[in-house]
Amino acid sequence: EPEVTQTPSHQVTQxxxxxxxxxxxxxxxLYFYWYRQILGQKVEFLVSFYNNEISEKSEIFDDQFSVExxxxxxxxxxxxxxxxxxxxxxxxxxxFGQKLYNEQFFGPGTRLTVL
Amino acid sequence: SQQGxxxxxxxxxxxxxxxxxxxxxxxxxxxxxxxxxxxxxxLVHLILIRSNEREKHSGRLRVTLDTSKKSxxxxxxxxxxxxxxxxxxxxxxxxxxxxxxxxxxxLKVLA
Numbered sequence: 001e002p003e004v005t006q007t008p009s010h011q012v013t014q015x016x017x018x019x020x021x022x023x024x025x026x027x028x029x030l031y032f033y034w035y036r037q038i039l040g041q042k043v044e045f046l047v048s049f050y051n052n053e054i055s056e057k058s059e060i061f062d063d064q065f066s067v068e069x070x071x072x073x074x075x076x077x078x079x080x081x082x083x084x085x086x087x088x089x090x091x092x093x094x095x096f097g098q099k100l101y102n103e104q105f106f107g108p109g110t111r112l113t114v115l
Numbered sequence: 116s117q118q119g120x121x122x123x124x125x126x127x128x129x130x131x132x133x134x135x136x137x138x139x140x141x142x143x144x145x146x147x148x149x150x151x152x153x154x155x156x157x158l159v160h161l162i163l164i165r166s167n168e169r170e171k172h173s174g175r176l177r178v179t180l181d182t183s184k185k186s187x188x189x190x191x192x193x194x195x196x197x198x199x200x201x202x203x204x205x206x207x208x209x210x211x212x213x214x215x216x217x218x219x220x221x222l223k224v225l226a
Binding site: 031033035039041042043044045048056089091093095103104105106107108109111 | 146148150155156157158160163203205207211212213214215216217218219
């Protein structure tokens with residue numbers, strides 16, 4: 001069964017460093033998402049992406065964040081200068097279309113630890 | 116309350132008992148999904164119920180949806196220790212299609 005994959009599973013970085021989290025969505029999907037979950041809290045929407053541009057972003061997704069689909073398969077989330085509060089689990093998701101009942105499929109997550 | 120609030124926040128039961136978790140939401144939705152998450156791990160999709168459905172079953176899981184009350188319930192029957200996890204509901208905002216997650220119910224099943 002096709003699935004969303006994410007790498008790395010765990011990333012440790014120093015405060016102020018740039019990190020890139022990678023996702024490979026399901027191959028025929030057209031809509032892509034990033035969510036994050038701070039430890040012990042709920043999963044929060046960050047950004048959605050369609051047709052090579054951001055379709056929606058939350059207030060969390062500030063200028064330090066960017067997303068890119070550099071080729072036909074990868075979908076990346078970049079954090080330019082990480083802060084301690086960026087430590088969280090980051091989930092990528094993809095969806096085939098915008099039909100009413102298309103569901104989002106989630107990847108296993110990347111745990112980001114900022115020291 | 117926020118979109119996608121679950122209650123109870125925590126639930127502790129004996130193995131073999133049934134566990135019921137509830138989720139309330141605020142906006143119109145196309146579908147509602149339930150996920151399980153073991154501590155510090157990824158989201159495991161359990162079941163999706165569409166806005167035109169009222170009840171759905173999958174193995175030991177039973178989900179109901181009441182769109183008039185904007186609420187859903189997840190019932191796990193004959194619980195097992197392996198069911199110990201956090202359970203989240205997620206609704207897709209019919210206006211924006213992003214998922215909005217609830218705060219989760221932490222279920223502990225005692226052997």
